[in-house]
Amino acid sequence: MEKHAIVLGVIGADCHSVGNKILELFFTAEGFKVVNLGVMVSQQEFINAAIETDARAILVSSLYGHGEIDCQGFRDLCLEKGLDRILLYVGGNLVVGKTPFAIVEEKFKKMGFDRVFPPDVDLKKAAELLKQDIKERFGPDSQSSRDNGQPAGPDKSNPEAEASAPETREPRG
């Protein structure tokens, strides 16, 4: 079976590269085809890479506290570019200061991210969630974009429905 491609990178003007390398090694070992864009990645670069590689998910890291500004409009841009169903994950030190994580999580979910992780997340758990989410969204045997890539009717004609979809699909708050 073909591996699922996922796109990885540190967003914005953030140069923290150590965690990024660890994530690459970890998710590769977990059986993903990791497309690592490294540090200082723009939204457009994430999306370009996801289109060419037919990625199932984009994993955004942000360590320097400006994640909220950098991630603004990410889901909208994905939709604009035709990535109707891609999973968006984000994790790291997402905001400056000591904001409770629940508030941070809510903020990023509102922006259209499917999962939001604190800096101390157990990677093993994140990988399990990712596999589960891919299965749910793309079906159990979704190796090729021909099976799922054709945007389904409602997705295309009603982007609003898709935009809010991550939240409705999300069981937890």
Add this chain to the structure above:
Amino acid sequence: MKKIISIDIGSTWTKCGLFVLAASGLKLERRLAVPTTQDNLVRGFSQALSGLLGKDVNTPLKELVGAAEIYFSSSAKGGLRIAAIGLVPDLTLQLARLAAMSAGGKVIASFAFSLTRSDLQTLEKLQPDILLFSGGTDGGNSRYILENARKLAGSALSCPVVYAGNRAVAEEVADLMNKKEVIVTENLMPELGQVNLEPVREKIREIFLKRIVNGRGLSEIVELSGSQPRPTPLAVFELISVIPGYQPEWSDLAAIDIGGATTDFYSNTESYLETDTVVLKGLREPKVKRTVEGDLGMRVSARSLLDSGWPYLEERLRELGPGAEELKNYVEKISRDLDYLPRSEEECLFDRLLAETCVYHAALRHAGGWKETYTPQGRVYVQTGKDLRRVRAVIGSGGFLSAADSAGVMRFPLQKLKACGQERKLLPEQAHFYADRQYLFSLLGNLVEKYPSEAAALAVASLEKLNDEE
């Protein structure tokens, strides 16, 4: 001692050189140019050969070809016209364009994402010589590719299609387009960011041979001379590629060839050096790169040069004195009379300014840049495109630059370019400038396949170093 002849069949002139290969290396014995006989190339070719060999003009080609080894190139009416299709503009489409240009072609149209009906109409109207069809990494996107393949299959396009996209659907693409001539080759971007242009270039070259050899008597030349033609820009590209390997002191070089219709820019230098403070964004460009600009040229493209290059020209006119109207009138004159040579001091200055403008814009489009960014970790430069800072030799070729008497015509616009805009342009920092005085680069390029070290040695030996007069 072996006699070797190299011939470059251009659109107006057929240039040729007789070389002698001895133990000491390759030497130029004689060179000349005769008018190209477009209707039947054999006549011009025979004339060139008899001239070089000192034989009677009426000697049949059959007798002439026995006297020397013959290699030749053809500019194919300004190069192969290639249309490029990619997926994302900054990724596979950019590579498709680069591959087409470094194979000696010129990109006449390019399309990203899904082809629209008007895109298809444009393609049908343009009727390119080759359609280069790419998109998706191996195992990556197939949706756009298959959709485009279906659309292309239903189009009235008759040219060969080189498919260099997602390998996973290559067979399907070929099946969908089974009414067309589809040549499948390796993906030009098998993994994200991995650049693989060589297989595409090879396929384009093969098609060039097949297409160009048909008609105008070239097949007779091929048969009698026993050698295949190559596209002229590819010959130069190959020469630029091999020089550093045989002439290590010429390890980082660039060449600018300004013609009547196009300006070619070649570079052979590492495109990005990784450091803590420089982050590369976008593709890592190949070490040997050619770009060709169809709107920059001294005669056929003089009008479009005036449009593209007006801000630069205007600034130079202000510095030097002559009026804008005079320059515009001159451009009108040379656009009507393509063989016109300047007659007055002012006209010479105008030609020089046009050449400077070609250098300026060709370099602008070829070279990358650095943008300064402040991050919480300190100052960082974000690099896009190719770094030409380490280039130590810039070679001028083509009618105007071959005859240049000073480095200024190249150095000056490059200096201006460095100072323009917020982004720092990654242009040569400590380069010397040279002229391909005898216009040997395309001729020697033809010999690279068989005699790489000899051709490289003569190429650098034939260059004349240019000094600054100003």
